[in-house]
Amino acid sequence: MITLSGVTKEYRLDEQRVITPVRDVNLNIAKGELITIIGRSGSGKTTLLNLTAGLVKPTQGNVFIDDVNLSGMDDSQLSALRNRKIGFVFQFPSLFPNLTVLENVILPTGFTAKSEQKEASKHAHTLLLNMGINEKSAVLPRQLSAGEQKRVVIARALINNPGIVLADEPTSDLDAQTEIEIMELLKKYNQAGVTFVVVTHNLQLLRYATRAFKMENNQLTDITQFKNLNKLPLELVS
Amino acid sequence: MRLIHFAIRNIKGYGFRSLAIFLSVLVFAGLLVGTTVIIKGTQSSLNAGLQRLGANIVVIPQDAEDTFDTALLTGTNDKNLMPADVALKVASIPGVASVSSQIYLSTLYGADCCSFSETPLIVFDPSTDFTITPWLKSHLGRPLATGEIIGGSSIFVPRGNQYISLYGYNVTLAGNLEATGTGLDQTIFMTQATAQAIAQSSLTTAAEPLTVPSGEISSVLVKLKPGADAHKVSLQIYENVPNVSAIESPNLFGTFRNQITGLLLAFFVLMIILWVVALFLIAMMFSMSVNERKRELAVLRAIGATRNYVLRSVLAEASILALGGAALGVAGTSALLYLFQGFLSNIFKLPFLFPSAASLAIIFGIGGIFALITVVLAVLIPASRISREELAIAMRE
Numbered sequence: 001m002i003t004l005s006g007v008t009k010e011y012r013l014d015e016q017r018v019i020t021p022v023r024d025v026n027l028n029i030a031k032g033e034l035i036t037i038i039g040r041s042g043s044g045k046t047t048l049l050n051l052t053a054g055l056v057k058p059t060q061g062n063v064f065i066d067d068v069n070l071s072g073m074d075d076s077q078l079s080a081l082r083n084r085k086i087g088f089v090f091q092f093p094s095l096f097p098n099l100t101v102l103e104n105v106i107l108p109t110g111f112t113a114k115s116e117q118k119e120a121s122k123h124a125h126t127l128l129l130n131m132g133i134n135e136k137s138a139v140l141p142r143q144l145s146a147g148e149q150k151r152v153v154i155a156r157a158l159i160n161n162p163g164i165v166l167a168d169e170p171t172s173d174l175d176a177q178t179e180i181e182i183m184e185l186l187k188k189y190n191q192a193g194v195t196f197v198v199v200t201h202n203l204q205l206l207r208y209a210t211r212a213f214k215m216e217n218n219q220l221t222d223i224t225q226f227k228n229l230n231k232l233p234l235e236l237v238s
Numbered sequence: 239m240r241l242i243h244f245a246i247r248n249i250k251g252y253g254f255r256s257l258a259i260f261l262s263v264l265v266f267a268g269l270l271v272g273t274t275v276i277i278k279g280t281q282s283s284l285n286a287g288l289q290r291l292g293a294n295i296v297v298i299p300q301d302a303e304d305t306f307d308t309a310l311l312t313g314t315n316d317k318n319l320m321p322a323d324v325a326l327k328v329a330s331i332p333g334v335a336s337v338s339s340q341i342y343l344s345t346l347y348g349a350d351c352c353s354f355s356e357t358p359l360i361v362f363d364p365s366t367d368f369t370i371t372p373w374l375k376s377h378l379g380r381p382l383a384t385g386e387i388i389g390g391s392s393i394f395v396p397r398g399n400q401y402i403s404l405y406g407y408n409v410t411l412a413g414n415l416e417a418t419g420t421g422l423d424q425t426i427f428m429t430q431a432t433a434q435a436i437a438q439s440s441l442t443t444a445a446e447p448l449t450v451p452s453g454e455i456s457s458v459l460v461k462l463k464p465g466a467d468a469h470k471v472s473l474q475i476y477e478n479v480p481n482v483s484a485i486e487s488p489n490l491f492g493t494f495r496n497q498i499t500g501l502l503l504a505f506f507v508l509m510i511i512l513w514v515v516a517l518f519l520i521a522m523m524f525s526m527s528v529n530e531r532k533r534e535l536a537v538l539r540a541i542g543a544t545r546n547y548v549l550r551s552v553l554a555e556a557s558i559l560a561l562g563g564a565a566l567g568v569a570g571t572s573a574l575l576y577l578f579q580g581f582l583s584n585i586f587k588l589p590f591l592f593p594s595a596a597s598l599a600i601i602f603g604i605g606g607i608f609a610l611i612t613v614v615l616a617v618l619i620p621a622s623r624i625s626r627e628e629l630a631i632a633m634r635e
Contacts, residue, residue: 055540055629076544083542090633094537098251099244108541110240117240156541 001195002029002052002164007061009047021047023218024061031163034187034196036206036227039215045199046091048215049166052197053086054078065164083111087157087194089167095141095149095156101128102137105155120159127155131185147178154185158194165189167198171205183208241547245554255527256559259520263563263609266516268571271605273505275575275593276582278601280498283419283589284491287311290418292369293459293487294468297328300481306457307491311420311589315344315358319454320482327479328458333466338366342456343433343448345426351406351444353396358425359404361433361450368461370415370427377413384431386410391417392424402426406443407436419583419591460484498588513612520556521616528552528624535624536632545625552621556613564609568602 004027010020021044029035039045050056051063054070063070065085070078088094095104102124109120128134131151133144141149150170157165170186171179179202187208190196198205199215206212206227213220249256287310298306302318309316325339343359345352362370364381370388374381382388387402387409394411395401401408409432417423428436433450440447462471472484528535535548543551575582576592583590593601624632 050629053540055633076546079539079542079544079547082540088537088540090537090540092533092633094533096247096534096538098247103247107244107538110244111542111544111547160542 001031001033001066002197003027003062003064003067004048004052005062005064007048007051007058007063009044009051009056010059020218022051022058025218025220027213027220029195029197031195032190032193033210034190034208035198036209036212037197037199037215037220038201038203038206038212038223039199040201043215044218045201045215046168048220049168049197049199053082053088053166055082079111083108084160085162085164087160087162087165089150089153089157089165089170091169091172093141093149095152097141100138100140101133101144101152104141104152105137105159108156108159124155124159127158128152130188131155146173147175147182150174150178150182151185154182158189162194164195164197167196169200169202170198171200171202179204241551241554245551245558248551248555249558252527255523256555259523259556259559259613260563262516262519262523263560263613264567264570266512266567266612267564267605267609268567269512270509270608271568271601272571272575273509274601274605275572275598276588276590277502277505278593278597279419279575279579279590280588282593282597283591284495286416286418286591287420287422287589288487288490290369290415290420290422291459291487291490292372292461294462294466295460295472295475295487296485296490297324297458297460297475297479297482298456298485300483303483303485306485307494309342309358310422311491311494314421315356316342316456319451319456322453322455324479324482325455325458328460328475331471331474331478333462333471333474334460335463335466336366336368336461338363338368338459339455340369340457340459341430341433341451341454343450345404346444346446349445351440352404353399353402354393354424354426357393358421359433360425360427361430362427364429369459373413373415382412382429382432384429384435386412386428387432388412388427389414390423390425390427391415393426404436405440405448407439409436417591418589420589494589517612517616520613521619524552524556524617525620528620532624532627532632536627536629539625539629540633548625549621552624553614553617556617556621557610560610560613561606564606567609568605572598572602 004025007022007025008020009022010018012018025048037045037048047056051058054063054073057071065081073081096107099107102121105124105127106117106120125134125137128137131154133148133151136144136148141152144152167186171182174182183205186196186198209227211222211224212227214223299318299320302316305316305318308314322339325337328334329337341361343361345354345357345359347356364371389411391414393414402411437448437450462468468486472486475482475484538548539545579590579592
């Protein structure tokens with residue numbers, strides 16, 4: 001479903017300095033997986049996620065979604081792909097402050113000319129109901145708690161029934177109980193067939209993963225074998 | 239959610255910024271349209287005044303050009319006179335088709351015997367006149383009787399009266415000419431017979447008697463034969479008729495035209511400065527706004543909006559603000575000009591004729607389009623820049 005083949009991303013700061021947050025990464029993700037990628041801040045996790053979504057172009061290598069190479073796509077094709085096949089849960093607050101909860105959720109359905117707004121609204125209510133915040137569909141994001149906002153973002157990510165959801169630190173800034181609730185929601189949709197790629201620095205999320213990776217020195221290391229351990233090895237924690 | 243709703247929500251959501259842009263456009267469009275309406279109104283007024291006279295050349299006493307212009311434009315009295323035989327001399331010049339002489343008089347200042355204070359009276363000769371007579375034929379269908387007058391558009395019968403009193407003599411208002419925005423609107427037109435009747439009556443009924451000059455006239459209106467060269471004819475008038483000035487119709491109100499040319503130039507320069515300032519101000523506000531919303535717009539693209547959608551959504555916001563501001567600015571300015579046209583005309587000593595509905599519609603349209611172009615130009619660069627920014631970088635900022 002998702003293939004990263006020899007993907008490298010460099011940013012040139014000036015004539016001499018180049019930073020390489022992702023170097024020669026290879027990864028295959030099958031449909032229905034829940035992949036967790038851990039790593040310290042600045043390790044390149046978010047860049048990897050952005051490469052996967054076509055938000056940035058790799059300096060080297062290729063990214064394939066459903067066997068289609070993103071490098072060959074123009075802006076409108078990439079936009080359509082992100083709109084129809086990929087849902088996003090961003091690390092930062094990403095709701096539109098001037099739109100209500102319901103409007104935020106149905107927003108991605110309005111980018112295509114043929115969208116049916118009545119159907120979209122019905123679907124959005126179902127999603128919000130599943131997230132447990134349907135009663136707040138008419139309020140503005142600033143009237144919601146951090147956990148509620150995260151649920152709205154997840155509902156928005158799922159509105160177009162994407163096959164893939166990319167979640168960047170989905171539980172950051174949340175209390176322990178809300179963190180569990182959010183992850184349980186992701187798990188529920190994962191079990192329904194949605195593929196999740198979750199990047200986080202929270203080791204507690206490893207237990208939800210079908211496979212787990214650590215991003216270190218700009219490269220991925222498979223740490224799936226440790227994901228169910230109650231106490232993680234020291235090198236993993238560091 | 240449609241793009242237009244998204245734009246409206248953002249306009250409401252970023253209320254202060256939206257209000258600032260809205261007001262900038264409102265002021266800009268208002269001034270633009272206001273200035274245009276004043277210029278257009280002044281030009282229309284001058285043209286209507288010239289058309290009313292209907293002459294190719296006007297012959298007046300020597301060096302009386304300024305007084306004559308002022309009298310026609312502002313409705314003041316012109317007391318300059320010349321011998322009546324000037325009309326005959328001018329009529330004999332080759333190229334002249336017809337001439338008609340006029341005498342300019344005035345009502346008394348603040349006298350009970352006159353319904354209007356210091357109002358110009360133009361005495362015309364119905365046998366030769368081509369200014370009022372054609373109007374009489376088409377509107378009244380008969381010549382003016384003694385005791386009847388025709389008024390400019392601002393002349394009316396005082397409330398509660400049946401007649402207008404001139405030097406204590408009651409005259410009947412037979413009709414009103416269309417507005418020209420010049421002093422002709424405050425002028426009373428009458429025949430020689432009526433003027434004489436008023437003069438006769440005034441000896442006993444007025445605080446001061448009316449004197450109709452005998453053997454003297456104020457002006458000669460000249461109509462040329464088809465194909466005749468106005469400039470050559472006026473040169474011949476100067477050569478053959480002593481102590482007169484011959485003003486060709488396009489040069490009429492020359493002093494005033496010179497004055498307003500300077501004024502219009504100043505208006506024009508001011509408008510350019512204002513346009514540049516408005517453009518810069520709106521561009522700066524939008525640039526700040528899209529920079530503040532960089533992450534928000536990047537998220538919009540990340541969740542599937544194309545560059546084009548983002549660009550259109552920002553342009554839609556700008557266009558709504560531009561059209562709203564322009565509409566209110568244009569309507570507000572027009573309403574103010576309409577309500578205070580007389581006041582402004584008096585203050586600035588400008589002849590002013592409020593433009594017709596069709597002219598106004600064109601001015602409104604141009605004003606609206608110009609405001610829209612200004613805002614779109616101002617917004618295009620920041621909007622285009624933000625829509626092309628690398629998403630991952632924009633989201634980090």
